[in-house]
Amino acid sequence: MEIRKDYLLDRWVILSPKRVNRPHVIKEETSIKDKDCFFCPGNESKTPKSIIEKPLNNWRIRVFENKFPAVVKQDYYSKTEKLIQKISAYGKHYIIVDTEQHNLHPADYGINRWRLWFETIADLIYMELSDENINYVSIFKNHGVEAGASQPHPHTQVISLPIVPSLIKQEIEKAEKFYDFGGKCIFCEILNLEKSLAKRVVFDGKKVLVLCPYAPTQPFEAWIFPKHHVASIQLGNKTRDELLISLEKVLKAYKRLNVSFNFMFHMLYPKMSGGEKYHFHIELIPRIERDAGLEYGSGINITTVTPEDSAKFLRKFFK
Numbered sequence: 001m002e003i004r005k006d007y008l009l010d011r012w013v014i015l016s017p018k019r020v021n022r023p024h025v026i027k028e029e030t031s032i033k034d035k036d037c038f039f040c041p042g043n044e045s046k047t048p049k050s051i052i053e054k055p056l057n058n059w060r061i062r063v064f065e066n067k068f069p070a071v072v073k074q075d076y077y078s079k080t081e082k083l084i085q086k087i088s089a090y091g092k093h094y095i096i097v098d099t100e101q102h103n104l105h106p107a108d109y110g111i112n113r114w115r116l117w118f119e120t121i122a123d124l125i126y127m128e129l130s131d132e133n134i135n136y137v138s139i140f141k142n143h144g145v146e147a148g149a150s151q152p153h154p155h156t157q158v159i160s161l162p163i164v165p166s167l168i169k170q171e172i173e174k175a176e177k178f179y180d181f182g183g184k185c186i187f188c189e190i191l192n193l194e195k196s197l198a199k200r201v202v203f204d205g206k207k208v209l210v211l212c213p214y215a216p217t218q219p220f221e222a223w224i225f226p227k228h229h230v231a232s233i234q235l236g237n238k239t240r241d242e243l244l245i246s247l248e249k250v251l252k253a254y255k256r257l258n259v260s261f262n263f264m265f266h267m268l269y270p271k272m273s274g275g276e277k278y279h280f281h282i283e284l285i286p287r288i289e290r291d292a293g294l295e296y297g298s299g300i301n302i303t304t305v306t307p308e309d310s311a312k313f314l315r316k317f318f319k
Helices: 111-128 166-182 186-197 237-257 293-298 307-318
Strands: 002-005 012-015 050-054 061-065 078-081 084-087 093-097 136-143 155-161 201-204 208-211 222-226 261-266 281-286 301-303
Touching: 050 111, 061 111, 093 111, 111 136, 111 155, 111 237, 166 186, 186 201, 186 208, 201 237, 201 307, 208 237, 208 307, 222 237, 237 261, 237 281, 237 307, 293 301
Parallel strands: 012 301
Antiparallel strands: 002 012, 050 061, 061 093, 078 084, 093 155, 136 155, 136 261, 201 208, 208 222, 222 281, 261 281
């Protein structure tokens, strides 16, 4: 048993390995359409109007504004009074319906669908760039009930915000301090370190490195990095494809484990400065352990599978 600190953040986890139940194959769903699903083709009138459909009239991917948004484009204000600070919940909350197929697991999308998905995310980011009140765009996927997904049909959420989320802000600030002290990107240094140690590396490709982080908040947590330093999503086609294939392979492992999961983009918003100090990556979190008193009361997670053992399992899906 050990207590480990995150590479960057002031965040600690307790590694408390125990025998984990062997993974089992999930029951395959065969339905490709649900007449009652708001996200299925033919039910477009049950959601807000499409912003993007690719291709038109026979779509494979579709975007509209969330009917129950976390933020909306409204009058912008920011107020501070003594200990009280508030900002209007300003922004856009988009839903990307990843596929027309109701029960297609993300592990089975295939590279062409992932390319279309990535292209659509880029479209939404650049749509928001002209709004001076938007300072960040958060991209994430919730899959499964334990991960907070309210709809079973595969979808992704994109939320533009007037603030930089605290977790991303902490990463940026820590990365800036490291760069200002040593002139190097801390994430590039993490990749070099993990490659030299090898025991937590899942996949070391031509363009991409996949690793299980040293201090994971969940068993089988995985991070995917472009090897070439890039702060946002401006990736070359070969890097993009290797990253998306790697993403799908990690998701095949999660499908095999039969777990809900979240994954999130960690990036600089394109109009942010300091690109030499930050490194784009995707963090994938399977929802295996439940937060309880220790996690909420102390901010310390207990993780029951070491990242070294997690990496051994995930490597099987890259052969």
